[in-house]
Amino acid sequence: MEELTPKEARFVSEYLVDLNATKAAERAGYKKHTARQAGSRLLSDVNIQAAIEAAKLERSERTQIDADWVLTRLANEADADMADLYDDNGDLLPVEEWPLIWRQGLVAGVEIEALYEGEGEDRIQVGHVKKLKLVDRTRRLELIGKHIRVNAFQEVVEHKGLNALADRLERAQKRLDGEGN
Structure with missing residues (x-):
C-alpha cells in the first residue's frame, strides 16, 4: 500500500x-x-x-463497538418493555427510575400538559397528561433483519431473464423498423 x-x-x-x-x-x-x-x-x-x-x-x-455490540444493542432496544416505564397504578415513573435502555434513546421526548378546571382565581390544577414520543422501533427490527440477512428486508430484488427479454424486444423493434422501409 x-x-x-x-x-x-x-x-x-x-x-x-x-x-x-x-x-x-x-x-x-x-x-x-x-x-x-x-x-x-x-x-x-x-x-x-x-x-x-x-x-x-x-x-x-x-x-469496543463492533457488529456484535450493535446487534446486541438493537436486540435490547427491540425487546424493551414499555410496562417498565409505569408503576403499579399505571402512572409514568420518574425518568431516573426508567430502565437504562429507555433512557439511552428509545424515548424521543416527553410532553407534560397540565389540566385545569375553573377560571381566574378559582382555577385549579386537577391533573396532567404525560405523552411519550417513542423512536421508531420498527426501524431497529429492519436493521437487525438486514444485519442477519432476513430476506424480508432485502432492498434489491433480482429479476432473472430480463436481459433475454430486452434482447427479444430489441430484435422485434428492428424487425418492425425493417418493415417500415
Whole structure:
C-alpha cells in the first residue's frame, strides 16, 4: 500500500466523521467547487479505501463497538418493555427510575400538559397528561433483519431473464423498423 499524502490522510480522518465524501474533501482542504468530484475520486482509490477500513477497524477496537455490540444493542432496544416505564397504578415513573435502555434513546421526548378546571382565581390544577414520543422501533427490527440477512428486508430484488427479454424486444423493434422501409 502506498503512503497517503497529508491531504489524503486528512480526507480519511474527516470522512470518518460523517461518511460524507464531499464534506470530508472540503474539510481536508479541497476546493469547495471541486469537493464532490474529489471526494468521489478519493473514495475510488484503493489506498484510501484501505486506509478508511484500517481506521474504522482501529476505531472499533478503541471504542469496543463492533457488529456484535450493535446487534446486541438493537436486540435490547427491540425487546424493551414499555410496562417498565409505569408503576403499579399505571402512572409514568420518574425518568431516573426508567430502565437504562429507555433512557439511552428509545424515548424521543416527553410532553407534560397540565389540566385545569375553573377560571381566574378559582382555577385549579386537577391533573396532567404525560405523552411519550417513542423512536421508531420498527426501524431497529429492519436493521437487525438486514444485519442477519432476513430476506424480508432485502432492498434489491433480482429479476432473472430480463436481459433475454430486452434482447427479444430489441430484435422485434428492428424487425418492425425493417418493415417500415
